[in-house]
Amino acid sequence: MGKETKLLEKIELIVPGYHGYKKKELLREDDRIVRGKVADIIALARKDLERAMQRCAMLNCAQLVAIDTMRKKLIALESRIRHAEAGYSGYFDRISVREKEIERLIEYDAKLIETAQAVEAAVKRLNGAMADPNSLGMAVFELDDKVRELEELLDGRKRVIMGD
């Protein structure tokens, strides 16, 4: 009852219905609801970023195009998490899910949620930095970092599920 149990509890709190891949017939379901939750967080972040764009356009701020680029990244990311990755859920039937793989999957899920929340927080900071061009520029960079981190996590998680 170590790290995994704690992570599991943490995820269950944020993603109701999550079983932590305990039942083979529910593997796909666990995968789906985790992705759904992460996609929802990204969708909220994107909406918040669109509010930032509106304010930026009103203030004629120079970061508008950069913020718009981030918005496009979030749209692509949300769709990748919610839909496209569903393609590999068929692999759950084939892979022999061992303890070790499940542990890694749970770790990835926890990290995924955490990083999605970090994206959301970065957007909030960006919204708050609107009045100061320097900190706004930094906020855009920070958001970009978090988005990249999330993309890398998705790649890693996919590798675990595909059994590489």
Added chain:
Amino acid sequence: MVQVIEWTNPGEDEIIWRYPNEVIKWGAQLIVHEYEVAIFMRDGKVYDVFGPGRHTLTTQNLPLLYKLVGGSNSPFKATVIFVSMKQFQGRYGGETQTRELAPVKYYGVYWFKVSDPVLFLTEVVGGQSLYDTQDVTKFIRAYFNEGMMKHLSAYSIVDLFQNLDMVSTQVKVKLMEDFRRLGLELVDVKIEGVNTTDEWRQRLFWIMQTGNAQAVMQMDTAKQVAAELGKSEGAAIGAGMMIMPQLLQQPAQPAQPTQPYAGGGAPPAGYQGAQPAGAAQPNQEICPYCGKPIPPGARFCPYCGHEIKRCPNGHIVPEGAKFCPVCGAKIE
């Protein structure tokens, strides 16, 4: 036989589809595929909504309609509309006027999807009585164009040609809000081209070259410039246009010795229609920075060393221009 309500094989560009039979039986099978929503409407009003899945229609999952039809178990009337939640692409194009009333044409692509199917059906489908994809698409395109026209007209022609990235993003933000009102999400907008009349392109060239919009705008036509400089009518547009930068820059750059107007030389390509009296070889170009004749097609000026930017068609273009002011070609 069980009634099956399903949108079979929707086409690439299909946004909505109306189930042709308006008489629905209880117990009917409703099949909603991924990226779809099925909505029950009556008299243009939205009642019950179904997401992806296979649903058996019962009084429980159609509570609003059940109430409306008075609780009987006999077949009832309703319009079932399927809405696609996929992303669509649309092309647009139109004409408007800039802040200074310069006529501009524009065209490009936009991407959108339904974000709030109920609002979309209320505002567009029910509200406008548009029950097939073609009508809906037409409506959305017209709505987009109207917004584009309105928002673009708030900008100056220099902004449009020089800061197009910024302008298009700002316009996009405004259009996003317009689209949200219809339950649509405008994912992206790309302006592929902007263009204006010859006369405005010439003005634009000199506004961008000199940074002095006011002075350029005071001259009605290029011909007038030539006339004011004491040239004859025949001393053509090109000559007049070439003199202008010096004329306009003088107060701003007193240090620079007044450049003699390089003793003739042809206007840059595109203004080749006319030659000043006693001009040099007909195909010679003039450096817009120092006014000296440069070899045709030169990439930099041998006299002042300034880089000469050109459009894909070889016209000399001002620094920072996104489009050639002579032919409208995109620069990059």
